[in-house]
Amino acid sequence: MAPLVSIEGLSVAFNGVPVLRGVDLALGKGEALGLVGESGSGKSVTWLAALGLLPRHAKISGSVRLDGREILGAPASELDQVRGGRVAMIFQDPASALNPVLTIRKQLCEALVLHRDLSGEAVKAEALRLLNLVGIPDATRRLSAYPHEFSGGQVQRIMIAMALAGNPDLLIADEPTTALDATIQAQILELLSTIRREMSMAMVLISHDLGVVAENCDRVAVMYAGRIVEQAPANQLFADPVHPYAQGLIGALPPLDGPRRRLTAIPGTVPDPAHMPDGCAFAPRCALAAEPCRLAVPTLAPIADDRTVACIRAEASRRALLGIAAE
Amino acid sequence: MSAPLVEVSSISRSYSMRSGMFGRSTAVHAVDAVSLSIPKGETLGLVGESGSGKSTTGRVVLGLEPPDRGEVCFGGKPMAAPGTQAWRAQRARMQMIFQDPLGALDRRLPVATQIREPLDIHGLGTPAEREDRARELLRAVELTPAHGARYPGALSGGQRQRIVLARALATKPDFLVCDEPVSALDVSIQAQVVNLLADLQAQLGLTLVFISHDLRVVRQISNIVAVMYLGRIVEIGSADDLFARPEHPYTQALVSASPAPGRRSASRIVLAGDPPNPAARPSGCAFHPRCPRAIARCASEVPTLSLVGGDRQVACHLVTGPQAETRDAA
Amino acid sequence: MGRYFAIRIGRAALTIVLVLTFAFVVLRLSGDPALMILGPEAPPEVLAAFRKAWGLDDPIWFQYLDYFGAIAKGELGRSMRDGRPAIQLVLERIPATLALTLPAFVFKVALGIPAGIYAALHRGSGIDRAVMMTAVAGFTVPSFVLALLLVLVFAVQLGWLPSGGQDSWRHAILPIVTLSLGGAAVLARFTRSAMLEVLGQPYIRTASAKGVPWHRVVISHALPNAAIPTVTILGFMVGSLIAGAVVVESVFSWPGVGRLLVVAVANRDLAVVQCILLLVALTMVTSNLIVDFLYGFLDPRLRAKGAHA
Numbered sequence: 001m002a003p004l005v006s007i008e009g010l011s012v013a014f015n016g017v018p019v020l021r022g023v024d025l026a027l028g029k030g031e032a033l034g035l036v037g038e039s040g041s042g043k044s045v046t047w048l049a050a051l052g053l054l055p056r057h058a059k060i061s062g063s064v065r066l067d068g069r070e071i072l073g074a075p076a077s078e079l080d081q082v083r084g085g086r087v088a089m090i091f092q093d094p095a096s097a098l099n100p101v102l103t104i105r106k107q108l109c110e111a112l113v114l115h116r117d118l119s120g121e122a123v124k125a126e127a128l129r130l131l132n133l134v135g136i137p138d139a140t141r142r143l144s145a146y147p148h149e150f151s152g153g154q155v156q157r158i159m160i161a162m163a164l165a166g167n168p169d170l171l172i173a174d175e176p177t178t179a180l181d182a183t184i185q186a187q188i189l190e191l192l193s194t195i196r197r198e199m200s201m202a203m204v205l206i207s208h209d210l211g212v213v214a215e216n217c218d219r220v221a222v223m224y225a226g227r228i229v230e231q232a233p234a235n236q237l238f239a240d241p242v243h244p245y246a247q248g249l250i251g252a253l254p255p256l257d258g259p260r261r262r263l264t265a266i267p268g269t270v271p272d273p274a275h276m277p278d279g280c281a282f283a284p285r286c287a288l289a290a291e292p293c294r295l296a297v298p299t300l301a302p303i304a305d306d307r308t309v310a311c312i313r314a315e316a317s318r319r320a321l322l323g324i325a326a327e
Numbered sequence: 328m329s330a331p332l333v334e335v336s337s338i339s340r341s342y343s344m345r346s347g348m349f350g351r352s353t354a355v356h357a358v359d360a361v362s363l364s365i366p367k368g369e370t371l372g373l374v375g376e377s378g379s380g381k382s383t384t385g386r387v388v389l390g391l392e393p394p395d396r397g398e399v400c401f402g403g404k405p406m407a408a409p410g411t412q413a414w415r416a417q418r419a420r421m422q423m424i425f426q427d428p429l430g431a432l433d434r435r436l437p438v439a440t441q442i443r444e445p446l447d448i449h450g451l452g453t454p455a456e457r458e459d460r461a462r463e464l465l466r467a468v469e470l471t472p473a474h475g476a477r478y479p480g481a482l483s484g485g486q487r488q489r490i491v492l493a494r495a496l497a498t499k500p501d502f503l504v505c506d507e508p509v510s511a512l513d514v515s516i517q518a519q520v521v522n523l524l525a526d527l528q529a530q531l532g533l534t535l536v537f538i539s540h541d542l543r544v545v546r547q548i549s550n551i552v553a554v555m556y557l558g559r560i561v562e563i564g565s566a567d568d569l570f571a572r573p574e575h576p577y578t579q580a581l582v583s584a585s586p587a588p589g590r591r592s593a594s595r596i597v598l599a600g601d602p603p604n605p606a607a608r609p610s611g612c613a614f615h616p617r618c619p620r621a622i623a624r625c626a627s628e629v630p631t632l633s634l635v636g637g638d639r640q641v642a643c644h645l646v647t648g649p650q651a652e653t654r655d656a657a
Numbered sequence: 658m659g660r661y662f663a664i665r666i667g668r669a670a671l672t673i674v675l676v677l678t679f680a681f682v683v684l685r686l687s688g689d690p691a692l693m694i695l696g697p698e699a700p701p702e703v704l705a706a707f708r709k710a711w712g713l714d715d716p717i718w719f720q721y722l723d724y725f726g727a728i729a730k731g732e733l734g735r736s737m738r739d740g741r742p743a744i745q746l747v748l749e750r751i752p753a754t755l756a757l758t759l760p761a762f763v764f765k766v767a768l769g770i771p772a773g774i775y776a777a778l779h780r781g782s783g784i785d786r787a788v789m790m791t792a793v794a795g796f797t798v799p800s801f802v803l804a805l806l807l808v809l810v811f812a813v814q815l816g817w818l819p820s821g822g823q824d825s826w827r828h829a830i831l832p833i834v835t836l837s838l839g840g841a842a843v844l845a846r847f848t849r850s851a852m853l854e855v856l857g858q859p860y861i862r863t864a865s866a867k868g869v870p871w872h873r874v875v876i877s878h879a880l881p882n883a884a885i886p887t888v889t890i891l892g893f894m895v896g897s898l899i900a901g902a903v904v905v906e907s908v909f910s911w912p913g914v915g916r917l918l919v920v921a922v923a924n925r926d927l928a929v930v931q932c933i934l935l936l937v938a939l940t941m942v943t944s945n946l947i948v949d950f951l952y953g954f955l956d957p958r959l960r961a962k963g964a965h966a
Contacts, residue, residue, distance in 0.1 A: 048862075053866060076870065076871060081868065082868070084867035084869075091862070099860040100957070101955060102877075102881070110869060110877075153602075159863070187597055187599075249514055256546060260567070
């Protein structure tokens, strides 16, 4: 099956400092892909770059194809059709993601008028339908309210309604629940998964929270320092991570049940993008690093069906994992 | 279990919140009749969502704010009135760590100077001894003297939080209140700081209050966990047991909302409604409008914390333990 | 919304009382008007009669109450120089001042705001740098220096325009240009930084992510938000329409309110100075009220919060 979106060799630099260093990623129709990694790993930049949402001074290269059609560097008019139409995006901070001086109706209808053949009363009716769909109570009256009159969870629901306005094939959710309380996070995640099922929409869930990604995605890509280091079906990645960084991330997560164990913290910090180490970017923090790791940047290589990893010590790390398990 | 270092009896703290300059002021009960007992050398975890009163509880326990009612005892003695000599002596034995280390540090001073600052203020030791102590503290938080010469801006988030921790430990406190200390950090760095905190606690015999919305981190570091909702404790018990078998419907929802690798969301309890507004507290059990199991009684009668077995206390009309049953039978 | 304005009107009234009190105190403390007007050689009995006639020998608190009583009745006193009602003297001069400040205001807005928006949208470009350099120059060069420079170039060297006076519309050109340039610079800087602030906000990215074309993002999402801080500075400029031209009027010997003020202060003509100050305070306070009203109109968050700001 041809992928819905395929990204190849996507690189981004700000003022000569590379923040994305060759990302390859493909996404099938209706698929839920999780993108995890720590701050600065490039998980948001990947999609902002793909949709042309980065500031002008960002230097972008590579290829992003939507249904086989190149959209990277496409003319603005074409991108405006894609954005909010075929690909919608929602962001982290609900408090500042909506325009504070415009009513919800204005912001919602704006998206509808742009991407749907609707006018007059039909626009308002559709806006109401969307607000009801995302669970905003008393939608008729609330349509003329301003963003500050809603709670954080409700604003995120409105953002989702706006994203759905163009009947997108792909929804990119960039840390959609990070700023929300736990019980509200659960509401939003459930809403997203319901909508995704009903509209058979593909989704990219960007999150620093491994648990959120694990529960809500079919496949997960782990990013580190501007590259994808491992890609696998969600259940396999969490049961059996191969890349030492992916292992580290999962080991650093405190368990919620079972016996307590000392957390396996990854030593050191993320490298400064302006001073990337030679070879594998993770090598300075990696317990398995050997001399060859510092020579060349490892490329994503398949290790099983639908699994790829960018680590020349992948086999060694597998053995180490088995060794630990045997103890 | 050793004797409690900190004993909090039924503290309440309310703020008056005005809507507008001449608006009617309403009392917001940030903390309402909270009692806690923290044994020496142990960690109490405080969890809850925004508006639950967990941070205010931390501040009252630390004596940064006086309680409106109730009392905080530290080392067996009641907290002295703020500003007095006795209060300062007590306060030197307790410290607080916040979420944002950059906000807690002065950007214009090298961090080693800031670690030494509490010693300078209290005039502890000779200048040379303070210098040594600062170096020792840097080592204790696993940083080098070279880090000490830097300014906060030149350190990573995790390193800054270590500096804040080192400074808090400078006066050798017995008691530390940590308010969301790792929430702003990435997972791998978070693990480093949590491990460090656990190590330091074991070495120095520190007593901790650990406030966080992250159940995993709280469980990792706490012996006892108290769950707060709208200013009240709804459930309290030993950490492992509480997360394994939550009794209060709110705790159950919180635990089930915490995403876990390897579990799909099918079994999740999703609560309806927004997090509650402390200024408009529902009658009876404050949780009843969102509670999937609420009965008529919940709307009228405030449930009190009562022992339901082991060391677990729950404030819910629907959860009854051995004590409640015997009382009913009698 | 009602309370929002009640509070602001109360504050405005308080401001006016404070300004008038300040004027009263400063002017009484800074010298004897009788001596200033009649000269040091005046015989003591003449001085005493003058003081009695103007109430200057009453106790100071009595003069203060009398002063407010008179203002409340609309009596703003008479000029100690020629005995005409002070208000009449001042009102006569207003058209001349407005003849300079109104066109200057229009030019400031027409020049400053588009320049600021353009610079913000093309941040870092050559045009941005040029606009900002001009703005900094216009901002830092005092208006009397600019005025003298313009006189030197266009009146003295080139002889194109007159250097002072009020005989024809050509006399107004240099004063208006002087007033416009400085104000346009301030506006351009303000507008640019307000726009940059807004353009960096997440809701701008949200709008782009919705597929809103860039020019529409700027017009319907960025401008309404950037207008909020810009209105503050505009309000200040409206407030200075009456008395904002003191320096320029002096340099170009333009017979407006500003020059009247300078002369009246030099002569200790209390009634005239007080009258001008009252007028200035009134315009400032009124323009502030208009700004507050515009805030309420532009920013729904203020409308809801009422008196918080």
